[in-house]
Amino acid sequence: xxxxxxxxxxxxxxxxxxxxxxxxxxxxxxxxxxxxxxxxxxxxxxxxxxxxxxxxxxxxxxxxxxxxxxxxxxxxxxxxxxxxxxxxxxxxxxxxxxxxxxxxxxxxxxxxxxxxxxxxxxxxxxxxxxxxxxxxxxxxxxxxxxxxxxxxxxxxxxxxxxxxxxxxxxxxxxxxxxxxxxxxxxxxxxxxxxxxxxxxxxxxxxxxxxxxxxxxxxxxxxxx
Amino acid sequence: xxxxxxxxxxxxxxxxxxxxxxxxxxxxxxxxxxxxxxxxxxxxxxxxxxxxxxxxxxxxxxxxxxxxxxxxxxxxxxxxxxxxxxxxxxxxxxxxxxxxxxxxxxxxxxxxxxxxxxxxxxxxxxxxxxxxxxxxxxxxxxxxxxxxxxxxxxxxxxxxxxxxxxxxxxxxxxxxxxxxxxxxxxxxxxxxxxxxxxxxxxxxxxxxxxxxxxxxxxxxxxxxxxxxxxxxxxxxxxxxxxxxxxxxxxxxxxxxxxxxxxxxxxxxxxxxxxxxxxxxxxxxxxxxxxxxxxxxxxxxxxxxxxxxxxxxxxxxxxxxx
Numbered sequence: 001x002x003x004x005x006x007x008x009x010x011x012x013x014x015x016x017x018x019x020x021x022x023x024x025x026x027x028x029x030x031x032x033x034x035x036x037x038x039x040x041x042x043x044x045x046x047x048x049x050x051x052x053x054x055x056x057x058x059x060x061x062x063x064x065x066x067x068x069x070x071x072x073x074x075x076x077x078x079x080x081x082x083x084x085x086x087x088x089x090x091x092x093x094x095x096x097x098x099x100x101x102x103x104x105x106x107x108x109x110x111x112x113x114x115x116x117x118x119x120x121x122x123x124x125x126x127x128x129x130x131x132x133x134x135x136x137x138x139x140x141x142x143x144x145x146x147x148x149x150x151x152x153x154x155x156x157x158x159x160x161x162x163x164x165x166x167x168x169x170x171x172x173x174x175x176x177x178x179x180x181x182x183x184x185x186x187x188x189x190x191x192x193x194x195x196x197x198x199x200x201x202x203x204x205x206x207x208x209x210x211x212x213x214x215x216x217x218x219x220x221x222x223x224x
Numbered sequence: 225x226x227x228x229x230x231x232x233x234x235x236x237x238x239x240x241x242x243x244x245x246x247x248x249x250x251x252x253x254x255x256x257x258x259x260x261x262x263x264x265x266x267x268x269x270x271x272x273x274x275x276x277x278x279x280x281x282x283x284x285x286x287x288x289x290x291x292x293x294x295x296x297x298x299x300x301x302x303x304x305x306x307x308x309x310x311x312x313x314x315x316x317x318x319x320x321x322x323x324x325x326x327x328x329x330x331x332x333x334x335x336x337x338x339x340x341x342x343x344x345x346x347x348x349x350x351x352x353x354x355x356x357x358x359x360x361x362x363x364x365x366x367x368x369x370x371x372x373x374x375x376x377x378x379x380x381x382x383x384x385x386x387x388x389x390x391x392x393x394x395x396x397x398x399x400x401x402x403x404x405x406x407x408x409x410x411x412x413x414x415x416x417x418x419x420x421x422x423x424x425x426x427x428x429x430x431x432x433x434x435x436x437x438x439x440x441x442x443x444x445x446x447x448x449x450x451x452x453x454x455x456x457x458x459x460x461x462x463x464x465x466x467x468x469x470x471x472x473x474x475x476x477x478x479x480x481x482x483x484x485x486x487x488x489x490x491x492x493x494x495x496x497x498x499x500x501x502x503x504x505x506x507x508x509x510x511x512x513x514x515x516x517x518x519x520x521x522x523x524x525x526x527x528x529x530x531x532x533x534x535x536x537x538x539x540x541x542x543x544x545x
Contacts, residue, residue: 007397007398007400007401007404008400008404009400010399010400010403013400013403013404013405014403016404016405016539016543017403017405017408020405020409020535020539023535024531024535027531031524102523103521103523103524103527104523104524104526104527107524107527107528107530107531108527108530111530111531111534114535114538115534115538118538118542119542122542132543133542133543134405134538134539134542134543135543137538137542137543138539
């Protein structure tokens with residue numbers, strides 16, 4: 001008779017639950033009809049990441065991670081979402097634009113691609129050291145779904161949010177693999193994010209200024 | 225206490241009787257609560273019993289070309305709902321003699337057979353609305369099936385069996401087994417499944433009179449008299465059975481009788497009803513705070529349930545979560 005696997009401890013269960021909620025938020029971003037709600041979901045996901053960093057810092061006694069958690073809270077939960085929300089308010093666009101697929105098919109496709117990510121990561125000879133094993137697979141799924149968000153939603157906001165949340169997925173993977181990464185490297189990630197915000201901000205302003213829409217379907221109107 | 229002990233068979237009969245007798249009361253409480261939340265006074269809690277009594281006294285009208293299936297459908301469905309309480313933990317933590325007769329999948333098959341019988345009886349009438357209801361119920365039933373299968377897989381991975389009693393024991397075992405991610409995901413997916421199968425918003429407005437939005441409700445249109453009573457009684461029993469599964473297997477399997485003593489078994493009945501009324505209150509609040517999905521958007525709801533169920537299996541399979 002098959003034997004049931006052991007029950008995870010409440011720490012690893014809790015950590016997995018946080019990462020799962022982050023992945024589910026990614027799915028919610030994929031289907032959110034309003035640009036504003038996508039950005040709020042991103043802020044919520046980043047909050048999850050900060051919580052994750054704090055819990056790893058507390059259990060592994062890595063003081064650097066407290067700094068990372070605080071920095072990413074300020075940047076990703078407060079600054080970046082408020083900048084993008086302000087840009088959106090100026091643009092006066094509510095709907096995040098058309099999808100290339102129906103919601104149910106998008107979610108099914110995302111499920112398929114997450115399963116792929118799970119199995120690929122599971123077959124690699126790498127193991128999460130500081131977090132439970134499943135978090136690495138979940139982070140891979142998060143990254144792949146973020147790609148899908150960028151590909152399937154045809155508007156600038158979704159592409160920006162997809163890119164930002166991609167960074168969240170990469171950060172979770174880095175926490176799982178190498179929590180002892182020097183702080184300077186982690187902070188460099190965050191500065192990359194700031195650069196991306198500036199780039200996407202310029203893109204949103206310019207695109208909206210020229211074509212009065214945020215949909216990338218209108219990009220070909222810019223041909224000279 | 226050296227009290228009197230009940231025979232296992234007696235307890236098993238008591239499980240069935242609990243579901244049969246108290247299912248209309250649950251519907252009554254939910255209807256009353258719903259009315260209060262909407263600012264109406266609402267019907268009496270015992271109203272479903274009066275309705276059943278009235279319907280059983282009325283005559284049965286059969287559509288012109290309907291055959292024996294029309295009359296057999298409601299009876300078969302009712303019998304199916306009588307069988308399921310034998311398989312699931314309604315009152316006790318320990319399995320009863322016939323508890324091993326079928327697993328979760330077996331119980332789901334019997335519920336599916338009941339739905340099939342009702343749909344067949346509705347299709348037999350030749351009435352367009354009843355047929356529309358039965359075709360929709362079958363379609364959406366097929367779409368929600370994958371989620372159910374993955375919930376069963378989760379149970380199988382957690383307990384190495386697929387018996388509801390073992391899942392309930394696993395849930396009760398410790399706090400970390402109650403809050404493990406796989407269990408939470410499966411419980412949430414099952415919650416969505418119950419929402420769908422009891423015909424609640426966001427899938428269906430169960431108190432609506434608008435035929436075009438109906439799924440399950442439309443199937444009983446052509447039935448009357450005792451047959452309609454059996455259908456109504458059956459659907460409230462199905463509701464209580466699904467609540468029992470949600471409560472006593474996934475969400476809160478506490479307060480069940482741990483021994484065969486008369487006192488603890490009898491005490492388990494009011495505890496179960498209290499929990500069922502609580503779940504009913506949650507469903508009512510959901511009913512009153514969301515709007516119904518458009519028919520072609522229901523697939524999004526199914527996709528969400530499937531997402532949760534498949535993530536539960538993945539987390540277990542690859543991470544032991």
